[in-house]
Amino acid sequence: MKVSIAGASGYAGGELLRLLLGHPDVEVQQVTAESSAGRFVHSVHPNLRGATGLKFVPMDDLEPCDLLFLGLPHGMAMERIDDVARLAPRLIDLSADFRLRDAAAYPRWYEHEHPHPEWLAKFVYGIPELHREEIRATSYATGAGCNATVTILGLKPLFERGLVERAVIEVKVGSSEGGNSPSLASHHPERSGSVRSFAPTGHRHQAEMQQELAFHGQPEIHFSATAIELVRGILLTAHCFLKERVQERDLWGIYREAYGNEPFIRLVRDRRGVYRYPEPKILAGSNFCDIGFEVDPDSNRVVIIAAIDNLMKGAAGNAVQAMNVMCGFDERAGLGFTGLHPI
């Protein structure tokens, strides 16, 4: 199967290219980037030196292919969806342009109207653990926000069973979430070793969380994000206040039932050893979402802890997983890397 990537010079685009080059069932036809058009891909993605002779081409040189990944800056796919859709029968979009079912949410969270709301219904929210059957049946899937992915996966089993009164959620995130365009804030002497409360309230990924956790009406979730000394990785710490107290055994049962057969979700709650709860650093480059939990003996609080690599399960890895489901490949194809330790 021939695939191309529109917008492959970003971190997520580069990660996607790395995965696709190693995927048994696909061949990468073209990768586009405007500013680096004509250059070898390894000029931007040094880890791919020798892996391919591909060069970036401008968007306008894109030829038809079997499946087109969209890694364009926010707002661009929205604008050009009709011409882009003529290039391939199947599209997987990594941007936020088609994530929200409700067009009215875009002005609120992304500050502009959605130019093609009719397309919103065609795109399936492309996290297989949430919508596997719908992805199998669709030709259009959208990736999710990385913070939203780890939050939704971590909390879905509890919200689905209507157990949660409210959740107070914090994610600790790495610098690669901000993309590869530099600013004073991302300048190494300022960013190194910082613990930066960049979104104490009101992060735009909340819109997806509200959408995907609304099993029993609007979920009451309070969200915060703090950037720490990390390049890849997100750690979710979600304080869930349950309607009734549970024991840890109950949580094991709930999460096994929800995710026991999932290829990319691991339950991590060890009583001994150094890695007792999910740890993002050992997931770097892998497609895993590790989930753990602890019951607060003194209250109705349960702390859900989850970790992903924001560029993998939070972006490129999930896109490949969605492709595998959509095209009938083995869901694990191209996603076998288990992460490194020590790292």
Added chain:
Amino acid sequence: MKVSIAGASGYAGGELLRLLLGHPDVEVQQVTAESSAGRFVHSVHPNLRGATGLKFVPMDDLEPCDLLFLGLPHGMAMERIDDVARLAPRLIDLSADFRLRDAAAYPRWYEHEHPHPEWLAKFVYGIPELHREEIRATSYATGAGCNATVTILGLKPLFERGLVERAVIEVKVGSSEGGNSPSLASHHPERSGSVRSFAPTGHRHQAEMQQELAFHGQPEIHFSATAIELVRGILLTAHCFLKERVQERDLWGIYREAYGNEPFIRLVRDRRGVYRYPEPKILAGSNFCDIGFEVDPDSNRVVIIAAIDNLMKGAAGNAVQAMNVMCGFDERAGLGFTGLHPI
């Protein structure tokens, strides 16, 4: 004034020695350490090379002095308080041995009975911003837990005014909190770059928070701690659900009124620039506690953000500040360092 430190080979003890060597009103007489007895202090505290010729002496060689700092392992000061108290008219203890007013709390949080509960009432909880007058009047002050310090200082103005229904609190902490004894968990290849949920619930510092924030009955606080890639520093992110909604101007008023004249508390809530909220890394070595806040427009949540250096305002710096108050020195004496940037 002659001071000595019993237990000066730990990180907090070393930091205390650094401050006392630079303090205009005191002279360091002796510093004790059992394992390093007879060695120069800079063998353990390399930053003090050339600052002093002092060598560690065993505890038994301690001679009387005007004020004795106790930096002993938990449980030791408790045991030997009567002999230790004969060495100096004034004591400042950095350990947890005399922090809790209620002796019954010790079995619960520190797993053993308190051998000398009668001393608990003599020790004042030695954070000047909380108990300045009592410290001025006492001869015995105890330092606070570092996580408790940043939490209590960050939240006191709200709890004092009875504004808070409940608070969900997380601290991101550095590795120096764990002290200088190595383990597999603190072994660099395992600890570097980790985001470790080492205490999702039930951290022992909660006992002090309950004690010091109980202005209107038992405060409802839920606490979690996550260790991140950092050596010194704590960032508090406290989600406070208020009984009634407030505006940011109100918070400014409340915190100015509470801390406007404090020499070591700075309010940090900038609308522009890179450092808009408290940032622990720029506080390393300084005695500041920076506090900021953000009002969640969508709920009754207010996020309080605060930062300290766990070895300074969270331990040694606060001990020197308490000494200054207790002995009538300028409260800022020996604590003028403003921290570094960039770092």
Added chain:
Amino acid sequence: MAKQVECPECGATVELDDDVISGEIVECPDCAVELEVTSVDPLEVELAPEEDEDWGE
């Protein structure tokens, strides 16, 4: 006495030069918001339009 006005954002007292003119932009010492002097007599300020810096992740 230097001219003073209250910051509309955080309530801090903002000191202004004696020769401050209408339209001048001053920064609040406490919350760093930019204030535009909209009138000199009586002295009034308003929040200046905030341009959105690229800041967080």
